Amino acid sequence: xxxxxxxxxxxxxxxxxxxxxxxxxxxxxxxxxxxxxxxxxxxxxxxxxxxxxxxxxxxxxxxxxxxxxxxxxxxxxxxxxxxxxxxxxxxxxxxxxxxxxxxxxxxxxxxxxxxxxxxxxxxxxxxxxxxxxxxxxxx
Amino acid sequence: xxxxxxxxxxxxxxxxxxxxxxxxxxxxxxxxxxxxxxxxxxxxxxxxxxxxxxxxxxxxxxxxxxxxxxxxxxxxxxxxxxxxxxxxxxxxxxxxxxxxxxxxxxxxxxxxxxxxxxxxxxxxxxxxxxxxxxxxxxxxxxxxxxxxxxxxxxxxxxxxxxxxxxxxxxxxxxxxxxxxxxxxxxxxxxxxxxxxxxxxxxxxxxxxxxxxxxxxxxxxxxxxxxxxxxxxxxxxxxxxxxxxxxxxxxxxxxxxxxxxxxxxxxxxxxxxxxxxxxxxxxxxxxxxxxxxxxxxxxxxxxxxxxxxxxxxxxxxxxxxxxxxxxxxxxxxxxxxxxxxxxxxxxxxxxxxxxxxxxxxxxxxxxxxxxxxxxxxxxxxxxxxxxxxxxxxxxxxxxxxxxxxxxxxxxxxxxxxxxxxxxxxxxxxxxxxxxxxxxxxxxxxxxxxxxxxxxxxxxxxxx
Numbered sequence: 001x002x003x004x005x006x007x008x009x010x011x012x013x014x015x016x017x018x019x020x021x022x023x024x025x026x027x028x029x030x031x032x033x034x035x036x037x038x039x040x041x042x043x044x045x046x047x048x049x050x051x052x053x054x055x056x057x058x059x060x061x062x063x064x065x066x067x068x069x070x071x072x073x074x075x076x077x078x079x080x081x082x083x084x085x086x087x088x089x090x091x092x093x094x095x096x097x098x099x100x101x102x103x104x105x106x107x108x109x110x111x112x113x114x115x116x117x118x119x120x121x122x123x124x125x126x127x128x129x130x131x132x133x134x135x136x137x138x139x
Numbered sequence: 140x141x142x143x144x145x146x147x148x149x150x151x152x153x154x155x156x157x158x159x160x161x162x163x164x165x166x167x168x169x170x171x172x173x174x175x176x177x178x179x180x181x182x183x184x185x186x187x188x189x190x191x192x193x194x195x196x197x198x199x200x201x202x203x204x205x206x207x208x209x210x211x212x213x214x215x216x217x218x219x220x221x222x223x224x225x226x227x228x229x230x231x232x233x234x235x236x237x238x239x240x241x242x243x244x245x246x247x248x249x250x251x252x253x254x255x256x257x258x259x260x261x262x263x264x265x266x267x268x269x270x271x272x273x274x275x276x277x278x279x280x281x282x283x284x285x286x287x288x289x290x291x292x293x294x295x296x297x298x299x300x301x302x303x304x305x306x307x308x309x310x311x312x313x314x315x316x317x318x319x320x321x322x323x324x325x326x327x328x329x330x331x332x333x334x335x336x337x338x339x340x341x342x343x344x345x346x347x348x349x350x351x352x353x354x355x356x357x358x359x360x361x362x363x364x365x366x367x368x369x370x371x372x373x374x375x376x377x378x379x380x381x382x383x384x385x386x387x388x389x390x391x392x393x394x395x396x397x398x399x400x401x402x403x404x405x406x407x408x409x410x411x412x413x414x415x416x417x418x419x420x421x422x423x424x425x426x427x428x429x430x431x432x433x434x435x436x437x438x439x440x441x442x443x444x445x446x447x448x449x450x451x452x453x454x455x456x457x458x459x460x461x462x463x464x465x466x467x468x469x470x471x472x473x474x475x476x477x478x479x480x481x482x483x484x485x486x487x488x489x490x491x492x493x494x495x496x497x498x499x500x501x502x503x504x505x506x507x508x509x510x511x512x513x514x515x516x517x518x519x520x521x522x523x524x525x526x527x528x529x530x531x532x533x534x535x536x537x538x539x540x541x542x543x544x545x546x547x548x549x550x551x552x553x554x555x556x557x558x559x560x561x562x563x564x565x566x567x568x569x570x571x572x573x574x575x576x577x578x579x580x581x582x583x584x585x586x587x588x589x590x591x592x593x594x595x596x597x598x599x600x601x
Contacts (some may be wrong), residue, residue: 123162123165124162124164127164
């Protein structure tokens with residue numbers, strides 16, 4: 001019987017230290033120091049000469065138009081939420097279908113309750129106009 | 140099958156109640172007054188179930204079915220006319236309140252980490268939406284957002300804690316997993332307590348509370364501060380009761396610090412507030428500090444004391460927020476302390492209920508708040524937390540001041556500066572609920588043995 005090859009990692013451990021908290025602490029300290037230095041220098045070295053065009057919000061070179069705070073139509077958002085809900089339902093039903101032989105009638109009844117409740121949810125969303133693509137009113 | 144149906148009757152009735160209300164809204168021409176009636180009926184069923192004393196139900200499940208039934212029923216009664224007059228009554232409001240109560244019931248009676256998380260999240264998700272139910276009110280939307288974002292964060296912390304407990308013990312049953320002990324379980328328990336402490340608004344993570352209570356409609360704030368707090372406190376008591384001695388040694392000093400800080404932050408923070416709803420919010424923070432102190436002494440009688448205190452707190456906070464809601468004008472809530480001047484003479488009943496609730500929150504006899512504080516401090520002293528209890532008593536004395544400030548505004552000024560002078564009529568349901576709350580506060584203060592006996596019977600003569 002040939003001896004089983006021992007597991008050898010492809011790479012030597014990256015850290016010269018034993019794996020532990022020290023590398024993390026050093027890394028964290030470096031991050032904090034670099035951040036502090038950058039923040040300090042950018043505040044300390046800068047000379048501020050504001051001009052109107054510098055004061056504009058940056059819009060990738062395009063002149064900004066209109067206010068930034070406007071009401072945004074969200075029918076797509078609602079559709080996305082509904083899709084997510086019923087997508088998850090599909091995931092449950094498929095996992096149930098895979099286990100059908102073991103679950104039998106009790107499993108069928110339990111899933112039936114689940115699907116019926118979700119169906120009632122669909123009816124509710126429909127009646128309340130959640131499925132209408134109306135950019136003005138929404139749900 | 141039948142036994143299970145009996146066992147889960149409160150859960151089924153709350154879940155079905157929400158469904159029935161939403162389905163009723165799908166029918167054509169459903170009268171809007173039907174929704175609160177349906178909600179009331181389905182909210183009352185768990186209470187009747189717990190009064191009937193079902194066999195096989197756990198003590199805590201029975202107690203909380205009754206308590207949450209009272210809280211939900213009172214919330215629905217206080218909300219009905221309030222919401223209808225302000226144009227945000229609807230099927231979703233009542234359905235979500237019922238489902239939120241279902242989540243609280245699951246949370247309070249959970250034996251299992253998963254059930255605890257599912258219950259907490261069901262209760263919170265519904266509450267986020269209910270807080271923002273007054274769509275035209277920017278304060279309400281802001282409150283919902285301020286509740287939702289840190290709430291999601293705290294849930295992540297709680298789930299991480301539960302995952303660590305599972306990793307350290309290999310069990311999802313709360314009692315078994317915490318009994319296993321070990322550093323990973325202790326770390327997980329600490330994280331879980333942080334997540335629960337957020338929902339309870341314990342001190343370093345309490346900052347959302349005043350903003351949310353101020354922005355939420357007053358009856359909803361009542362539901363938020365009583366139902367959700369009572370259920371989460373049950374989870375806290377459960378975790379503390381099951382914690383291993385090793386975890387206690389590690390976490391109890393921190394919990395003592397949190398409890399002391401919460402009492403101080405709540406009572407001192409309320410001193411210089413001008414808004415009554417913010418005062419009530421800070422006061423509820425302070426009460427949760429006392430609950431946290433009782434949770435530390437949970438195995439020395441603190442559990443029973445905390446359960447009594449939670450019931451008393453539910454009654455007095457429902458009374459206080461309910462009275463604020465019923466005294467409010469058509470637009471917004473009556474919020475400024477100066478707007479309450481002289482109301483005690485114009486609207487003696489509603490102002491009287493508010494005064495009784497405030498005196499109870501301050502812990503003055505002969506109200507339920509006094510007995511509750513007495514029991515909680517007694518349990519803490521018996522468990523040997525003398526310093527913390529003494530500190531708590533000092534903060535409680537500070538807390539009397541802000542309650543008396545509002546009471547003084549109600550009665551001591553002769554000139555009626557209240558604006559608008561004549562609020563909307565209370566309506567039969569709201570008036571009845573408010574009266575029952577005020578009477579309950581006095582009754583529990585005068586005859587505490589009635590509830591204490593029930594608690595002792597449910598928890599095996601504790």
